[in-house]
Amino acid sequence: MTMEVAVLAMLLGVLLGLALAMVRMSGNRSVTWFAVGWIELARNTPALLQLFFFGFGLGAFGLHLSPFMIVLCGLSFNNAGYLAETFRGGFNAVPPTQLKAARSLGMTLGQSYIRIVIPQVLRVVYHPMTNQMVWSVLMSSLAMLVGYRELAGETQFLASKTYRIFEFFLVAAVIYYLMVKLILVGSRLLSWRLFRY
């Protein structure tokens, strides 16, 4: 459950983050305020409060999400805010002359982005994205506070049932550690394959 919600929230976060980064870079005033507001809130308020907003906040307006949806929305919101800035930095790191060079060879705008710009952006954002994925897994433990039974929630449930609090949370910590380690090792292996230059 932990991995499921963390991975989904990461995927949504990447898509929304890309959209936010593009909106922010577009310089169109009527929409940038929205992206800037989202990014500011996501980065400068505690993730727990963001979860509470999607749970109790929307609940106060009569919109009741399932615990799973609360967690998914909250984590996606947070991921998107951080990743938007990561992506913006990534695009800024590729010199605009790379696009010019690609266009001068007769590539279309789409081809230039897909073949030339995005592969270079990917390299810049790859490790920050890995970090965000780890963060996404660890943050998912906050879900137990809105009643979602992922790893931490389940642990608390079992711990309070058996009074073996320390043992259960120790096991949970080891599981979190192993999950994160798996992500990091996987990411390292993939990066060796992807980035040969």
Added chain:
Amino acid sequence: MIEVKGVRKSFGDLEVLKGIDLVVEKGEVISVIGASGSGKSTMLYCVNALESIDSGHIIVDGVDVHSRDTNVNRLRTNIGMVFQQWNSFPHLTTLENVALAPRIVLGKSKQEALEIARKQLEHVGLVDKLDVYPSRMSGGQQQRLAIARALAMEPNYMLFDEVTSALDPELVGEVLDTLRLLSDEGMSMIVVTHEIGFARDVSDRVAYFHEGKIEELGPPSQVLDNPESQQTRKFLANVR
């Protein structure tokens, strides 16, 4: 033939091209000299539609570059361009750098594209660097890679935008030698440069740009050695 007719172009309030007229015949090498900000690079960018123009026309082999109906992507395959910042694609090997556009723009097969790339890299003397990434090469080598990459599209014209300005002095020679080679092979070229000696050696004509206009245009023996214009004389005195 490249025909530049009455081209004007402004960036905001600043008019950088104030009516440029220039004809480049097939096989001709034209060097463009002048101070920074005189509009020489901007004109190059307008010739292959990387910049728009405000008025006038640019016609390349009968195609109106800035007409709405023009397919700029097809047009650009006929006009190779090499930049001051060489812009090799860092995530591709030398061979892939050159083979990419023939494959995805000209629709060549992978085999054909690699063959073309190998041939052009041999042409510029990089045949021993085929599988190397650009970050492992000198600026001069990367600039020659950029030349090979443009040549792989088999353009009729080549535009060079201060291609030696960002290079360490000891690397300038190898790039200029490559340009000389192309000129000997009959390539039509517009070369924006600060290398006056080079301009004298290879150009059929030299254009001196001053504040968005062509101040003087003629054979190197005239423009570089016996300039008629006071401005040209002043500029040349400062570069030497």
